[in-house]
Amino acid sequence: MELSYKLQKLPTQFFASLVQKVNKAIAEGRDVINLGQGNPDRPTPTHIVKALQEAAADPDTHKYSLFRGMLELKQAVSNFYKREYNVDIDPNEEVAILGGAKVGLVELPLCVLNPGDYMLLPDPGYPDYLSGPVLADVHFDTMPLLEENDFLPDYNTLPDEVKKRAKLMYLNYPNNPTGATATLEFFNKTVQFAKEHDITVVHDFAYGALGFDGEKPVSFLQAEGAKEVGVEFYTLSKTYNMAGWRVAFAVGNRDIIEAINLLQDHLFCSLFPAVQQAAAYALNSDQSCVEELRSIYESRRNVLVEEARRIGWNVRAPKGSFFAWLPVPEGFTSQEFSDYLLDKADVAVASGNGFGEHGEGYIRVGLLVEEERLREAIRRIEALGIFQKEIAKVQK
Ligand SMILES: Cc1ncc(COP(=O)(O)O)c(C=O)c1O
Numbered sequence: 001m002e003l004s005y006k007l008q009k010l011p012t013q014f015f016a017s018l019v020q021k022v023n024k025a026i027a028e029g030r031d032v033i034n035l036g037q038g039n040p041d042r043p044t045p046t047h048i049v050k051a052l053q054e055a056a057a058d059p060d061t062h063k064y065s066l067f068r069g070m071l072e073l074k075q076a077v078s079n080f081y082k083r084e085y086n087v088d089i090d091p092n093e094e095v096a097i098l099g100g101a102k103v104g105l106v107e108l109p110l111c112v113l114n115p116g117d118y119m120l121l122p123d124p125g126y127p128d129y130l131s132g133p134v135l136a137d138v139h140f141d142t143m144p145l146l147e148e149n150d151f152l153p154d155y156n157t158l159p160d161e162v163k164k165r166a167k168l169m170y171l172n173y174p175n176n177p178t179g180a181t182a183t184l185e186f187f188n189k190t191v192q193f194a195k196e197h198d199i200t201v202v203h204d205f206a207y208g209a210l211g212f213d214g215e216k217p218v219s220f221l222q223a224e225g226a227k228e229v230g231v232e233f234y235t236l237s238k239t240y241n242m243a244g245w246r247v248a249f250a251v252g253n254r255d256i257i258e259a260i261n262l263l264q265d266h267l268f269c270s271l272f273p274a275v276q277q278a279a280a281y282a283l284n285s286d287q288s289c290v291e292e293l294r295s296i297y298e299s300r301r302n303v304l305v306e307e308a309r310r311i312g313w314n315v316r317a318p319k320g321s322f323f324a325w326l327p328v329p330e331g332f333t334s335q336e337f338s339d340y341l342l343d344k345a346d347v348a349v350a351s352g353n354g355f356g357e358h359g360e361g362y363i364r365v366g367l368l369v370e371e372e373r374l375r376e377a378i379r380r381i382e383a384l385g386i387f388q389k390e391i392a393k394v395q396k
Pocket of ligand 1: 172243
């Protein structure tokens with residue numbers, strides 16, 4: 001059977017081949033340290049699991065949900081934004097419940113663009129950003145995220161033609177894959193830029209809870225006028241280790257929220273009510289589990305950065321997310337270096353070019369294993385002797 005042209009055009013999952021290689025190595029009995037993936041390694045906190053168990057035992061939750069989700073969860077979202085970011089959100093008009101941020105990211109181009117329109121995507125960026133444009137039959141231009149700009153896009157350098165045709169833009173801070181964070185000043189500039197060029201902004205705040213060095217990541221909605229131009233996506237996947245539960249939400253501009261809800265009226269019947277109740281409980285209850293998780297990632301980051309620098313690998317410390325974005329040593333492409341690490345050191349990492357053209361020259365390391373495994377990974381890389389050669393070069 002011939003598939004629709006849209007399905008045929010969907011991007012192939014770049015990391016599927018990495019998963020295959022890792023699985024093959026594991027099947028051969030090799031002790032692979034897998035730093036290539038982005039799946040939280042710790043379980044959902046017990047109090048949230050208990051809330052789900054109790055809710056699931058109530059027959060009322062076995063029925064269809066309201067199409068647009070439960071007010072209890074939307075109210076919890078509104079409380080959460082007020083408490084965490086001092087942002088006012090109308091639970092009825094400014095929240096859309098999503099079955100994962102990924103769903104919203106794919107839906108948005110269908111909601112606000114017409115075939116042939118253009119959108120702007122970060123490069124490097126989360127690979128799933130590429131799916132929505134294909135399904136909506138729209139084109140995209142990219143915004144380079146460069147190290148010298150702290151991995152923030154420089155709107156001044158975008159060609160006039162690109163600025164003129166863009167109708168939608170995706171941003172993501174703390175950033176996957178670079179670990180960079182944004183400032184309020186940058187978001188204020190983004191609102192100005194969006195107004196000037198009539199661009200809708202989607203800020204993907206998937207790693208909103210994960211900021212390091214005492215800096216709480218900034219919400220896009222804290223910027224002056226942000227709600228006039230866009231929405232923010234927030235997921236419970238990372239903040240509460242609930243990736244398998246599939247629960248997230250969009251907040252912000254009410255026209256965009258209405259558009260998402262309208263599309264979803266035709267696609268879903270919201271989420272399992274017990275999951276919605278447990279998610280509301282997670283957002284409303286004691287947040288010490290979030291701080292505990294954040295500090296685990298910060299501590300792992302410190303171990304990785306210290307160990308890498310010890311062996312002469314000149315790495316930048318990520319400021320947030322649970323990823324580190326490390327430069328590839330001279331003489332390797334990203335793909336060659338990732339293959340080399342897997343073949344020679346049984347260390348799996350994600351090759352930077354899988355995140356876009358500007359990801360070349362980097363690899364992404366996930367901080368999703370215990371500290372001892374991170375140390376062991378660096379010891380194995382040290383034994384390859386690559387960075388010692390670099391130090392020797394510098395000393396000469
Ligand atoms: C930047 C980014 N956005 C969104 C997601 C997906 O979030 P969700 O689990 O809510 O679909 C991920 C997951 O890895 C991510 O890295």
